[in-house]
Amino acid sequence: MKKALTVILIVIFILFEPRIAFAGDVFSRITGGYQDALIIGEVIKSSEDSIEIKTYHIVSGALKDKKIVLESKFKYAYINKEPKIGDYCIISIDKMEKGYKLAWGAYKTNSWDYKSLEIEKEGLYEGQRAELTALQWFVNTNGRESNFFFNGDKAYVRRNLDDSLQIYPADDEKKIQLIKREIQNSKSNDKPQKSQMEMKKQGKIIGIGGSAFIIGTFVYIIKRRSL
Numbered sequence: 001m002k003k004a005l006t007v008i009l010i011v012i013f014i015l016f017e018p019r020i021a022f023a024g025d026v027f028s029r030i031t032g033g034y035q036d037a038l039i040i041g042e043v044i045k046s047s048e049d050s051i052e053i054k055t056y057h058i059v060s061g062a063l064k065d066k067k068i069v070l071e072s073k074f075k076y077a078y079i080n081k082e083p084k085i086g087d088y089c090i091i092s093i094d095k096m097e098k099g100y101k102l103a104w105g106a107y108k109t110n111s112w113d114y115k116s117l118e119i120e121k122e123g124l125y126e127g128q129r130a131e132l133t134a135l136q137w138f139v140n141t142n143g144r145e146s147n148f149f150f151n152g153d154k155a156y157v158r159r160n161l162d163d164s165l166q167i168y169p170a171d172d173e174k175k176i177q178l179i180k181r182e183i184q185n186s187k188s189n190d191k192p193q194k195s196q197m198e199m200k201k202q203g204k205i206i207g208i209g210g211s212a213f214i215i216g217t218f219v220y221i222i223k224r225r226s227l
Contacts, residue, residue: 037061
């Protein structure tokens with residue numbers, strides 16, 4: 001009986017365990033989809049209390065508006081620079097009743113093209129460059145690869161159980177570019193990843209229903225054994 005209860009508790013823990021963050025919480029929130037949308041856009045208007053962004057690409061989540069207005073000004077994460085008209089950037093956003101707000105930061109890039117853009121890293125420490133390189137990899141692969149880990153100032157992407165690739169400092173630049181192209185050329189790569197907000201609706205049903213099924217199965221087995 002005690003063993004069965006222990007197994008049930010372990011199963012529940014696995015079902016509802018939060019995503020492990022190998023880097024900072026903000027980084028894991030972005031790559032984990034904890035925002036309404038992660039987009040690539042261009043700053044087209046700026047006033048004292050708002051910034052307007054033209055959307056070019058959605059990495060994760062859902063967004064119908066081609067242009068969005070952020071209801072407060074911001075500075076780019078890490079480099080601490082104010083946005084200027086014409087800037088390209090990666091932005092994590094949440095929808096409000098009116099307009100949008102910054103969720104997990106904005107990151108200046110050199111392009112609107114998710115496949116080739118680079119995040120600005122000038123003047124940053126090695127550890128910061130490593131984390132931004134991981135975020136850049138996440139965006140360059142359109143959110144397809146998100147299992148990162150860090151060792152000191154080095155960043156790695158875990159591609160499967162037996163294969164990890166050092167992406168900062170680049171261990172093999174040719175291999176990195178080849179892998180990126182393979183991912184980018186896959187048929188499903190242009191589709192945005194679902195955000196946690198989207199998955200919550202399904203997750204609550206699947207998670208509760210799945211755990212109830214498993215618990216019910218264990219209870220049934222215990223009753224059968226006690227007969």
